[in-house]
Amino acid sequence: MSDLYLECNYGISGDMAVAALLDVGADRTALEKALASIPAKGFKTEIKRVEKNGVSCLDFNVILDSEHENHDHDMNYLFGHEYAEDEELGHCHEHCENTHGHFHHHSESEEHSHAAQHESHHHGEQVHGHEHRNLHDVLEIIDRTEMTENARKLVHKIFEIIAKAESKAHSKPVEDVHFHEVGAIDSIVDVIALSVCFESLHVEKVFVPFLCEGTGTVRCQHGILPIPVPAVANIVQDFSIPLKITGERGEFVTPTGAAFVAAVATDFTLPKNFVLKKIGMGAGKRNYGVPNIVRAMLVETEKSNSENQTSSALHDKIIKLETNIDDSTSETLGFVMEELFASGALDVQYLPCFMKKNRPAWLLVVLCKAEDAAKMEKIIFTHTTTIGIRRAEMERTCLARSVCSVEVFGESADVKVVDVYGEKRFYPEYESVSRIARKTKKPFGEVYNKIVSECEK
Numbered sequence: 001m002s003d004l005y006l007e008c009n010y011g012i013s014g015d016m017a018v019a020a021l022l023d024v025g026a027d028r029t030a031l032e033k034a035l036a037s038i039p040a041k042g043f044k045t046e047i048k049r050v051e052k053n054g055v056s057c058l059d060f061n062v063i064l065d066s067e068h069e070n071h072d073h074d075m076n077y078l079f080g081h082e083y084a085e086d087e088e089l090g091h092c093h094e095h096c097e098n099t100h101g102h103f104h105h106h107s108e109s110e111e112h113s114h115a116a117q118h119e120s121h122h123h124g125e126q127v128h129g130h131e132h133r134n135l136h137d138v139l140e141i142i143d144r145t146e147m148t149e150n151a152r153k154l155v156h157k158i159f160e161i162i163a164k165a166e167s168k169a170h171s172k173p174v175e176d177v178h179f180h181e182v183g184a185i186d187s188i189v190d191v192i193a194l195s196v197c198f199e200s201l202h203v204e205k206v207f208v209p210f211l212c213e214g215t216g217t218v219r220c221q222h223g224i225l226p227i228p229v230p231a232v233a234n235i236v237q238d239f240s241i242p243l244k245i246t247g248e249r250g251e252f253v254t255p256t257g258a259a260f261v262a263a264v265a266t267d268f269t270l271p272k273n274f275v276l277k278k279i280g281m282g283a284g285k286r287n288y289g290v291p292n293i294v295r296a297m298l299v300e301t302e303k304s305n306s307e308n309q310t311s312s313a314l315h316d317k318i319i320k321l322e323t324n325i326d327d328s329t330s331e332t333l334g335f336v337m338e339e340l341f342a343s344g345a346l347d348v349q350y351l352p353c354f355m356k357k358n359r360p361a362w363l364l365v366v367l368c369k370a371e372d373a374a375k376m377e378k379i380i381f382t383h384t385t386t387i388g389i390r391r392a393e394m395e396r397t398c399l400a401r402s403v404c405s406v407e408v409f410g411e412s413a414d415v416k417v418v419d420v421y422g423e424k425r426f427y428p429e430y431e432s433v434s435r436i437a438r439k440t441k442k443p444f445g446e447v448y449n450k451i452v453s454e455c456e457k
Contacts, residue, residue: 002201002203002204002277002298002299002300003203003204003205003206003207003274003298003299003300003301004024004201004203004205004206004207004296004297004298004299005206005207005208005270005274005296005297005298005299006020006206006207006208006261006265006294006295006296006297007209007294007295007296007297008208008210008211008212008253008257008261008294009212009295010212010252010284010288010290010291010292010293010294011211011212011213011214011251011252011253011254011257011284011292011294012211012252012253012254012257012258012260012261012294013190013253013254013256013257013284013294014187014190014191014193014194014254014256014257014260015059015060015061015062015190015282015284015285016257016282016283016284016292016293016294017194017257017260017282017294017296018060018190018193018194018197018282019047019057019058019059019060019280019281019282019283019294020058020280020281020282020294020295020296021194021197021198021201021280021282021296022047022058022060022197022280022282023057023058023279023280023281023282023296024201024278024279024280024296024297024298025201025278025280025298026196026197026198026200026201027196027197027200028047030147030148030196030200031193031196031197031200033146034145034146034147034151034192034193034196035189035192035193036146037144037145037146038141038145038188038189038192039141039144039145040141040185040188042064042065042185043062043063043064043065043185043186043189044062044063045060045061045062045063045189045193046059046060046061046063047059047060047061048061050283052281052283052284052291052292052293053291053293055281055291055293056281057281057282057283057293058280058281058282058283059282059283059285060193060282061285062185062186062189062190064185064186134175135159135160135163135174135175136175138159138188139156139159141188142155142156142159142188142192145192147192147195147196147199148196148199148405149405149412149414150199150403150404150405150414151192151195151196151198151199152195153403154194154195154198154199154263154264155191155192155195157263158191158194158195158256158259158260158263159191159259160174161235161239161259161262161263162231162235162255162256162259164234164238165230165231165232165234165235165238165255165259166231166255168230168234168238169230169231169234187256190256191256191260194256194260198260198264201298202404203298204400204402204419205266205267205400206264206265206266206267207265207266207267207268207269207270207271207299208241208261208265208267208268209242209268209269209270210241210242210243210244210268211236211241211242211243211244211252211253211257211258211261212243212244212245212246212252212253213227213228213232213243213244213245213246213251213252213253214227214245214246214248214249214250214251214252214288215227215245215246215247215248215249215250216249216250218250218251227250227251228243228251228253229251229255231255231258232253232254232255232258235255235258235259235262236253236258236262237371238262238369238371239261239262239265240268240316241258241261241262241265241268242268246290248288248289248290249288249289250286250288251286252288266314266400267314271299271301273301274299274300274301275299275300275301276297276298276299277297277298277299277300278297278298279295279296279297279298280295280296280297281293281294281295281296282294282295282296314397314398314399314400315395315396315397315398316395316396316398317370317393317394317395317396318346318367318368318369318370318393318394318396319367319368319369319370319372319373319391319392319393319394320365320366320367320391320392320393320394321364321365321366321367321368321373321376321377321380321389321390321391322363322364322365322366322389322390323363323364323380323384323386323388323389323390324353324355324361324362324363324364324386325361325362325363325364325384325385325386326355326359326360326361326362327385328362328384328385328386332383332384333350333362333364333384335383336364336379336380336383336384337350339379339383340366340376340379340380343372343375343376343379344368344369344372344375345366345367345368345372345376346367346368346369347365347366347367348364348365348366348367349364349365349366350362350363350364350365351363351365364380364384364386366380367394370393373391377389377391399418399419399420400418400419401416401417401418401419402416402417403415403416403417403429404417404455406451406454406455407454408436408447408450408451408454409436409440409442409447409450411432411435411436411439411440412432413428413429413432413433413436413447413451414428414429414431414432415427415428415429415432415451415452415455416428416429417455426451426452426455426456428447428448428451428452432451433447433448433451
């Protein structure tokens with residue numbers, strides 16, 4: 001199993017990352033099967049080789065018909081307000097006319113092209129290019145698309161990251177956020193393609209040292225926004241993704257690209273030594289002063305089994321919240337635990353304690369990410385009788401983990417794979433074990449041990 005190094009020296013977008021993953025060896029057959037099953041209309045896809053600054057790259061293009069076109073690659077639309085007084089305007093407009101995709105702009109004879117026009121309807125209704133979908137609408141399209149369960153989970157994770165970032169930017173609950181560009185069908189296709197391609201590579205770690213972003217402003221359906229746009233800024237803040245601002249004008253990092261990195265990156269520091277096994281080059285559509293390219297590299301690092309090895313340990317910071325409660329009912333406390341977990345708590349505990357005047361009480365302890373602390377406090381204050389919450393920042397060490405699937409007794413089971421200083425340990429997911437045990441009428445322990453045995457093979 002190799003690791004993946006994403007070099008984002010010139011930013012990252014969904015289509016660039018898909019192309020890079022395909023070029024480095026992702027399963028194109030699995031991708032084509034997933035794309036053919038998307039329950040939406042108005043698009044087709046094309047995969048071909050192009051040149052960027054004299055370098056051969058792969059290009060993944062979602063081509064929209066005129067009814068669904070959203071100007072995502074139209075440089076004059078995106079940056080015309082900045083370039084209007086520049087001598088470059090004519091060149092920029094000529095470029096966008098040559099790259100602004102419609103069905104009739106591409107011949108069937110182009111090398112390595114794959115085109116599949118989709119005519120099915122979402123809920124039997126026509127999906128317009130500027131229709132504003134919310135998270136539920138997007139996830140419903142995803143759940144009706146054919147892909148592995150791990151790929152589907154990754155699609156959900158990416159869109160949930162974007163939804164939270166948009167929620168923060170617009171001060172709206174996640175369920176009330178309506179996607180604009182990211183809810184368009186080409187972005188949905190990009191995220192599905194990203195997840196299917198990434199899952200097919202079966203990589204263990206993902207190294208992303210930093211993202212490079214441009215400067216200036218960009219036009220979108222919200223109006224003219226500063227770069228990085230609010231959603232990207234919120235994602236890199238929430239996930240502590242290192243960001244470098246270049247002197248180039250333009251939007252190099254899109255919300256889809258940032259959310260993909262946030263969802264899959266395990267390390268923001270490259271190992272000291274590694275061997276390059278394969279390189280993939282993904283081309284972007286926009287024309288900047290620097291190459292619009294993402295480079296994906298499969299790498300192998302030396303792994304030591306010594307006790308001093310630390311490469312399998314990940315270090316981050318979390319928030320610990322705690323409060324003493326002596327006058328809330330057990331039903332209330334149970335409800336609070338459910339709400340905290342549903343809102344992203346890492347762990348929730350109730351510990352028996354004694355308060356002043358020897359009153360039996362409960363010590364509520366919540367572990368969460370820093371960006372979720374305020375949300376956790378609001379739930380506790382709203383639903384319990386406490387009037388004060390203690391907060392502490394804590395450092396933690398976590399073992400690197402990934403998720404794989406194995407088949408036992410004719411059923412698929414999800415397994416958490418943990419790297420313990422070079423040794424793999426397998427922990428079958430409870431939901432998979434219980435489902436298979438009930439369906440096959442076999443003992444829980446037998447199913448659990450069978451899954452571990454298959455993993456060890």
